Amino acid sequence: MRFETPLVPARLRRRYKRFLADVVFDPGPEPGPETDSDARGAAGAEAGTETTVHCPNPGAMLGLATPGARVWLSPAANPARKLRWTWELTEPADGIGRGLVGINTGHPNRLAAEAIGAGRIPELAGYAALRREVKYGRNSRIDLLLEDEGRPACYVEVKNVHLLRGAALAEFPDCVTTRGAKHLEELGDMVEAGHRAVMLYVVQRSDCDRFAIAGDLDPGYARALDRALGRGVEALCVACEITPEEIAVVRPLPLAL
Template identity: 35%
Template sequence: MNFESPLIAGKLIRRWNRFLSEIELENGDIVRAHCANSGRMTTCCTPGSDVLIRFVDDPKRKLKYTWEYIHTGSHWVCINTSRANQVVKEALINQSIAEFSDFPKVRPEFKIGQSRIDFLVENKDQKCFIEVKSVSYIEGEKCCFPDAVTTRGLKHLNELMEIKKQGDRAAMLYLVMSDEPQSFSPADHVDPEYGKALRKAQKAGVEIYVYTCITSELAIKLGKSIPYSL
């Protein structure tokens, strides 16, 4: 997934709220940037950190910049959660995710009842429903999800279990927005109910996959599969 425009270097002054941040550019200008991340960003919002933002030339937008990356001291992390689905979509279409490489048909945002699942992939014999979560809670070589209590995340796990019960494949794909981590686990210390539900989903036959991202100033690409522990 290539960025739509060049990234601009700066330093984080502060995150005002869930969707607004203040950035100092290298020339000293201070700008406000949209923060496309509704989580706590526990390890990704330290004031003074190097960041990369993107100018968005859209007259309809109040904020002309979007915050994309933060450097946590050892690696870049993409904090824009919308990028996860874009990376996964590209990888599914290119059939570069090994577990889904035999599914040539990819349908994003597939509606089921009153809900939507991120992706439905199909071949002539099978369907698989895939829900994607962006992971930016990273501590060294370990990462976890979620970084805040998530009722929406619980809902998605329950939907995947119901899909599996009906006879189709169902998968939870965690996309780590960095190439640093080497292992993944649910954040029981943040949301114990989510951890319980994830273990229940696995026992019910929901598949779990964790992939990293390869990040650069030009693009974000699918990285490698890493192990998880529940």
């Protein structure tokens, strides 16, 4: 997944009200080609000025919202949008982890779809059709629905993972998610109806070598996953490589469940 326009660096002042953050534009270095400076000027990113940006992440963002952290922003396609910038990436500033971390929870579905189409997730390869946001269950939408003649449909729920608390271990969730537990129950229902169901965790960072559930942060979700696995739901985890130009799924991560 390539960013449509060059990302612009800034420094985080504070994150608040879940979806808002104040940043100060960084004078450099620039993340990409020479045209980045034009993108800055066109979007009003004056070095040293402060602005409020959209934070596309409802979670706790533990370790990723430290004041002073370097962040990367994308300009809005619509210049009339109230918040003209979206927070996309961050560099951990708490001493845990390295490299860039993707914090936009709107990207994993696209990342997963691209990876499946490119054959980078062998367990989900070989289906003739992939559809997104298909209605199912109890007033829900499945993130990805894989279909092929002569085999059961595969319902894929995708979750964004960005939590790292140490020892190169990616974890989910970073706060209580009753909605996530509901999705696991509905995946189990799909298995019992004769379909295939997969819980896919997309780790938007490259500094982890395994994945686990943060049961101390959300015991209810941990129990819901145990029930879902017992009903036949599958769990997979993949990690990404991230640059200011592109995010891509590149490798599987073993699950320590």
